[in-house]
Amino acid sequence: MTTPQVSSAVMTHPVRLGQARDLVARLCLDGLALDPDPDGPPSALRTALVAWGATVPGAGHHLVVQDDVDAPAELLEIVARAAARFPEEALVFYTNWHARNGAAARLAALAGASWVRAVPDEFTPSLAVCLPTGTAAAFRAFARDSAERHDDEVLSVFFRGRGRMSLLAVPNIVEHTGTSSINGHAAQGIRLAVCPTSAADAAPLLARGRVLEEPGWIPYMRYGEGYIRLAGQEHGPDEGRGHHHRWRDALPATGLTEEAVRAARKAHLPRAVAGEVARTFGMPFAEELWTHCLLLGRQAAHVARGLGPAPDGIPAGALDRMRRSALATAGPAGLPPERRPDAGPDEVRAMTALARSAVRAGGTFETGPSAVPGGASRG
Known part of the structure; x- marks a missing residue:
């Protein structure tokens, strides 16, 4: 199995520029995707479009990470191996503990699966997502004229239209930090990963673990x-x-x-x-x-x-x-x-x-x- 090249970007706003730079340096990511209109109305999608356009020539996949996360030093290695295993899939490495997708991941974990197909009727957790570069370009074209400001909602509309939702990594190697929200989610309170897992355990689970395609109810x-x-x-x-x-x-x-x-x-x-x-x-x-x-x-x-x-x-x-x-x-x-x-x-x-x-x-x-x-x- 050939490990693909994965380019990466951290989407950020000037109020979090310092922590975004620290994240890039610590995880050896390629760079920052800055909000192009930081004084405008809050819009995660506006910055996400910049981030998904920051692919590196020659890369087969692109990882977009938000600035309010923590992750292990092995993040890029684990993501690249997952991309090699599922070269055509949209891969999600963080799932909220309180959402329906979080419940699907919790169910999959208890059943012994390491990946689960996201439900179609909910937002796509967008704190750490890896797409094939062709899919990233298609998403940018799809979302460019959207009036929606939430990138996670538009991702789900995009995947539904293609007839295939993302694959959620059940062991979460990415964790949300803080409770503030530039995009208006602070009312949801403490929002953490459904299944925080060490890189030592997550790497083999994601590389070889079972996939739950349809969990039923x-x-x-x-x-x-x-x-x-x-x-x-x-x-x-x-x-x-x-x-x-x-x-x-x-x-x-x-x-x-x-x-x-x-x-x-x-x-x-x-x-x-x-x-x-x-x-x-x-x-x-x-x-x-x-x-x-x-x-x-x-x-x-x-x-x-x-x-x-x-x-x-x-x-x-x-x-x-x-x-x-x-x-x-x-x-x-x-x-x-x-x-x-x-x-x-x-x-x-x-x-x-x-x-x-x-x-x-x-x-x-x-x-x-x-x-x-x-x-x-x-x-």
Whole structure:
């Protein structure tokens, strides 16, 4: 497998120029893509168009990184190997912990997959994206006259139009830093990676790990409440974008019943651990988190059966560490944004213990054949 040349750029605004320069120097990236109208209305797309045009002659792929991230020194090496493995794909190396794509990545991690296909009805996480240079040029041509200011939304429209969403790296080697947002996302509060992973583990997982193409239905949380993204809902009204199904309402389409969920909660909910979570965040949130993770564990076990055996060359324990990392973010990500600062180490430990018990129960939670086919995969 020939490793392609990957050019790179950090998109930035003058208010973050210092940290952007530090990022370029530390990660040995090619240079900066500056906002061409820094005094104009906030627009990530305006700067992204500059960044995607900063390809280096001879490069087969181009990596665009935003300025408010952290990443290991091995970033370019890991990205180049992934590009060699998937030469025609759009590759995403950071996924938000609280989004539907983040939930897809968390589900994939618990199932033992290292890549998952992004859902069509949500923005594309754009903090660290690698495109083939031809795709980068096509995106610039597509987006040049867009009135949208969010590059992540336009990327998804572009991919939907081409009939193929990006591949999300499940182990995240890129992390978001800070809570400020030039483009108006500060109200979302603390926004971190769904599955932060060391470069030592991520490199072999991304180079050889399994790919989950279609995870089926996906449990997720937003603002303290549980939801389910149904398979194929992008074909609904307005292609499903912005529509959220509460888990109770969506259960019939999964082949599960609320009665079975209540019975599982009664039998398996660890009251003492739930009480620890409830002391800070209330019992309704504790029970909602447990139910969400019960459904997550059930679907992960279902999907894992279709993935096949783990490939050779994955270090001992790497898959388990990836699973633990993804599970540890479930609780904080599920909180309303204004409550996330209250999740200190003790609270995160309690939420993780609660989530772990639910996923374990979900792994044996069956009420008959699912009404939705299992996820498809490829190696």
